[in-house]
Amino acid sequence: MSNVEKVTVLAGKGAQIPVRAGDEVTVVNVSGTQVVDFWCLPKSSPQQYLSLEHCREVLNKIYFTPGDVLVSDRYEPVFDYVADTTGGLHDSLIAPCNPEMYRRFGRPDGHPSCAGNFWAGVKEAGLAIPFVPSPWNLFMRAAVKPDGSIEYSRPPYLPDGRVTLRMLVDATIIVSACPDDCYPTNGGDGSPRDVVIEITR
Template sequence: MKKERQGMRMNREYIVPAKNGIKIRAAKGATITIVDIEGKQVVDFFAAGVKNKNEILSTGVTIDCNESLAIKRDQCLYTNHYNKMFQIIEDTVGTHDLIHPCCRKEMYEYFYKNGKDHPSCYENITDKANEEGIPLLLEVHPFNIFMNTKFKADGSFEVLAPLSKANDYIVLKALMDVNVFIASCSVSESSCNGGRCKPIKVIIGTS
């Protein structure tokens, strides 16, 4: 972990290796910057409240409150209690996904017949969530940062390679004290991560 002081701000910096995950505590008002170091890498982002561990990020509520399947700068991510959890304050890409659950062994088995021993965002997030005493999560619907899901008029969709290029980033401001769980997505079998899994960088900024 690298710490650097910029004026009055203290930044904590983390590298998440390919097909891996981390958990980080962020206080209300902190910024969470997620950098796609090499480009075309999806980042599964999930969070739970510190005060109430049963209050978790809800992509369904986020879609409901924003009345949109897309999410843009200045809009918020909401919890299952309909409270604002994060606001997107910077975004150099603008294309993300709110509909897909985490990749998991069962998904790899269903589509590719290779689920056994496959790393997955589900494990990379729930293992860390369990350490924090978050109640058992049977499903995780994360904010899929940089994931490029193209919808068609008939409601079907296609997952294309992310539009993110090297060093593109998004900045989320925490609107409550949170435990965040962040995974560099493990899918190399489709165009989801441009065919190759890569590391990401996370920077927590606190004043």
């Protein structure tokens, strides 16, 4: 009988969750408009990480779709992208929000950030990765137009949208309910919202 663990990630905050090969991870966008920065750090070797650069190379695309297997920086298969009720097109290009970005926009020091949430998760998990990898920006739209420019837009997703992944390795996942209030990508109103992570073991 399956056991489902639910973790609520509060608006603007992050969480680190240990997972094992065979677990299913479902990211639930309760509001439909909340961007979730998603990282995965396999336990098979120190400092290994889900690499969006390597995924784009291997899969030959910038938007991943159910049936794809995403890989680490060492080309190790990390998880199967099993299902998606949102229509997909989740961003794989944009860096996580960070203190320097907020200073550039004139926000006060101490503004919450996805990079800060990543470091908090790394510390809590006792990991040693020395940099912030690019996240998979679930529920974020940053479309690449024919001329190569990027168009940021409000998430067009419905409440309770779900992205489900099946783990192929033991790992630590780190997620951030993005606090961005500078771009229109996070709900369009600058107000982050809670998300839920369901782990089916």
